[in-house]
Amino acid sequence: MDEFVNSSIIEAKERIKQSISKDVIIIFFTRLLEDLKKNPNSDVFGRVMEIYYFFKPYKKANKTEIYDFFTSKLDQSEGLILDEYEKKYFQIIFSEINPNYKFKNGQIMKGRIKGMLDKITLKYLPNTSKITNSYIIGKLICSMGGLANLVIKPSSTIQLIGSEKSLFRHKRINSKPPKYGLLYYTEEVQKSKNKGKTARQIANKLSIAIKQDYYHNFAR
Amino acid sequence: MEPKDRNQKPDIRHPTSEVRRPTSDIRSQTSDRWDPNTSKWKAALEIGMDVKLKGTENILYLGASSGTTVGQLSKLTTGYIFAVEKSSNMAIPLIRLAEQRNNIVPLFVDAHDIEYIKSKIKDFKIDILFQDIPSMDQVEIILANSTLVEKKCKILLSLKTLSISKAKKEDIIKLEEKKIKEYFSIIDSQSLEKYHKGHTFFILEKKK
Numbered sequence: 341m342d343e344f345v346n347s348s349i350i351e352a353k354e355r356i357k358q359s360i361s362k363d364v365i366i367i368f369f370t371r372l373l374e375d376l377k378k379n380p381n382s383d384v385f386g387r388v389m390e391i392y393y394f395f396k397p398y399k400k401a402n403k404t405e406i407y408d409f410f411t412s413k414l415d416q417s418e419g420l421i422l423d424e425y426e427k428k429y430f431q432i433i434f435s436e437i438n439p440n441y442k443f444k445n446g447q448i449m450k451g452r453i454k455g456m457l458d459k460i461t462l463k464y465l466p467n468t469s470k471i472t473n474s475y476i477i478g479k480l481i482c483s484m485g486g487l488a489n490l491v492i493k494p495s496s497t498i499q500l501i502g503s504e505k506s507l508f509r510h511k512r513i514n515s516k517p518p519k520y521g522l523l524y525y526t527e528e529v530q531k532s533k534n535k536g537k538t539a540r541q542i543a544n545k546l547s548i549a550i551k552q553d554y555y556h557n558f559a560r
Numbered sequence: 561m562e563p564k565d566r567n568q569k570p571d572i573r574h575p576t577s578e579v580r581r582p583t584s585d586i587r588s589q590t591s592d593r594w595d596p597n598t599s600k601w602k603a604a605l606e607i608g609m610d611v612k613l614k615g616t617e618n619i620l621y622l623g624a625s626s627g628t629t630v631g632q633l634s635k636l637t638t639g640y641i642f643a644v645e646k647s648s649n650m651a652i653p654l655i656r657l658a659e660q661r662n663n664i665v666p667l668f669v670d671a672h673d674i675e676y677i678k679s680k681i682k683d684f685k686i687d688i689l690f691q692d693i694p695s696m697d698q699v700e701i702i703l704a705n706s707t708l709v710e711k712k713c714k715i716l717l718s719l720k721t722l723s724i725s726k727a728k729k730e731d732i733i734k735l736e737e738k739k740i741k742e743y744f745s746i747i748d749s750q751s752l753e754k755y756h757k758g759h760t761f762f763i764l765e766k767k768k
Contacts, residue, residue, distance in 0.1 A: 345640075345665055348680065349658055352668045356648050356655075359668075397652045398659075 353398075353418065360420055361558055362464060363487040364394050369457045370478030372433075373450065380446025388441065395419040403441070410434040429456045464557055467549035471542065472526050479522055491554045499523060499543035596755045599629040600692055600718045603755040609748055609763060611716060613637055617687035620644070622671045622705065627654040627664075634661045640684060644677065646670045671701050678708055690716045694723040699739050706743070706766060715744065715764040722758050733760060743767060 368391045375382045385403065392406050396418055401409070409415070411434050414427055422430070433453070436444050443449050454475070461474040468477055483501050484490040490498070500507055502521030510517040519536035523529055523543060532538040596603040604611050613636045624630050624643035634641055643658075644667045645651045651668050658664040669676050671693060686709045691702050702717055709715075721732045740746065744764040752759045 342662070345658070345662065348665045348667070349655060352651065352655055352666045355668045356651060359648050398656055 356397075357419060357421070360394055361487065362420075363481055363558070364391065364420065365426060366457070366460060366464070366478050367482050367486075369453060369460065370475065370482055373453050373457065373475060374479075376443070376446050376450050376453070380450070381442060382446075383441055384437065384443070385441040391420075404439070407434075407437075407439055407441075425459070429460075432456075465550070465553045467552050468546060471546055471549055472523075476522060476526060483522075487550070487554055487558060491551055493547075495540075495543045495547035498547055499539055594632045595628075599632070600752065600756060600759065600761065601629055601633070601690065601716075603752045604716075604718075604750075604761045607750055607752065607754070607761075609750060609761060611763070613688075618642075618684050619688045619690060620677075620681070620686050620705070620709070622689075622691040622701070623693040624654055624666075625650045627657045630654070630664060631657055631661070634663050637663070639663065639687070640665050642667060642677070642681060642686075644669060644671055671705065674704055674708065677705070681708065685710070686713055688714050688716065690718075692718045694720040696724055698724070699736055703739075703743060709766075711766045711768070713766070715766070717762040717764060718752070719760045719762065720758060721760070729758065740764065 368387060371387050371390075372384065375384065375387065388406060388410070392401070392409070395409070395415065398418065410430065414422065414430060416422060433449070436449055438444060457474045457478060458469075461469045461477055465477065480498065480501055481487055481490055484493070500518055500521045501523075503518040504521075506515075506518040509515050520529060520539035523539045524535070526542060528542060529535050529538050594602045596606045601611060613633070615637060616639055617637050618639040619633065619637065619641045621630060621633075621641055622644045624645045625647075627643065630641055630643050640663050642665045643654060645654055646669070648668070651666065654664075654666050658666045665680070667677065667680055671677075671691075689702075689705065689709055691698070691705070693701060695701070698717070698719060702715065706715060719733070719736065721729050724732055724736070737746070740762070743766070745767055746762060747765055748763040750761055752761055
């Protein structure tokens with residue numbers, strides 16, 4: 341092959357590597373937590389496959405190769421770049437997974453993964469972590485498919501994420517509109533007497549905080 | 561076409577994340593069939609426009625996505641194909657294709673960034689400029705990129721009117737043609753309604 345074509349391929353790979361954003365890690369941890377909450381003995385190969393795609397996007401691999409990749413060496417040459425802390429978290433998690441992709445003790449790992457998620461959101465999204473807990477932030481990001489999509493949306497959309505069924509029913513049949521979606525499960529809304537009002541207030545503050553964090557940490 | 565069933569449930573997406581993968585793979589990029597329903601270039605060929613390749617051209621392809629058309633074109637020329645794509649989800653299969661073939665040069669850059677493209681083209685002479693980017697400023701992009709090519713170069717534009725506005729197709733085309741006629745002369749323009757809804761295909765040439 342030509343030198344010209346080769347050098348251009350290498351340069352394109354470098355540029356792609358710089359453009360992969362870190363909210364992929366947040367999405368991975370929240371989806372693991374979600375699965376473990378439903379069933380501590382569940383199969384996690386699908387989640388692992390999704391994040392393997394960001395480490396090595398140019399190759400296809402078997403189940404055993406992926407397992408070896410995560411337990412022995414985390415090669416950061418072609419994809420995601422990890423800190424030392426994030427590397428430790430990955431090593432801890434994958435030391436607790438069997439080769440058939442099930443956790444040895446799912447109940448204990450729930451608490452540990454929640455702790456890791458807290459630290460990661462505190463590092464990358466400090467302003468939003470003051471408002472709600474990390475699990476709900478992760479679920480909001482997952483539902484939109486990334487932080488870059490969530491930043492653009494208005495606060496009324498953030499208020500109603502998770503209640504799409506009742507929202508479209510309201511539009512179709514003119515039934516009562518929903519007041520809250522995922523935000524129902526926050527502490528403030530559970531305790532308050534006027535739940536719709538607090539959900540709206542939290543969504544307003546969240547949308548400001550997400551923009552602060554995104555343009556400070558993630559955007560270029 | 562059958563009428564829409566109003567009793568169908570709406571397309572609800574439950575709150576989960578999606579790792580979007582493009583549908584094309586090495587198999588579809590290098591297969592023998594070139595499908596006019598997914599490729600604008602082939603649709604123009606089927607209608608009868610003058611877009612056939614001679615065999616030695618260098619092509620600048622804006623909006624390459626995952627490389628279905630680019631893979632077919634690389635079989636038909638011996639020159640280089642400069643494939644420009646902005647999204648990382650789509651550029652990864654394109655790079656996998658470029659590793660297999662010999663003459664694809666992938667450029668992971670926005671089509672507005674002309675200085676980078678100019679620094680990568682260097683001294684190569686470009687014979688065809690093709691654009692397939694669905695955005696509001698399609699015409700401005702091709703105006704800016706036409707400064708990189710000479711006067712003899714053939715310029716092909718696939719215009720998607722829905723991404724400009726929801727008005728009627730004829731009104732939008734009139735407005736855009738006014739902008740185009742300042743700098744280009746239109747050799748041919750036909751609608752690709754048979755294969756792609758809402759697209760028109762232009763063959764242009766630089767005036768100066």
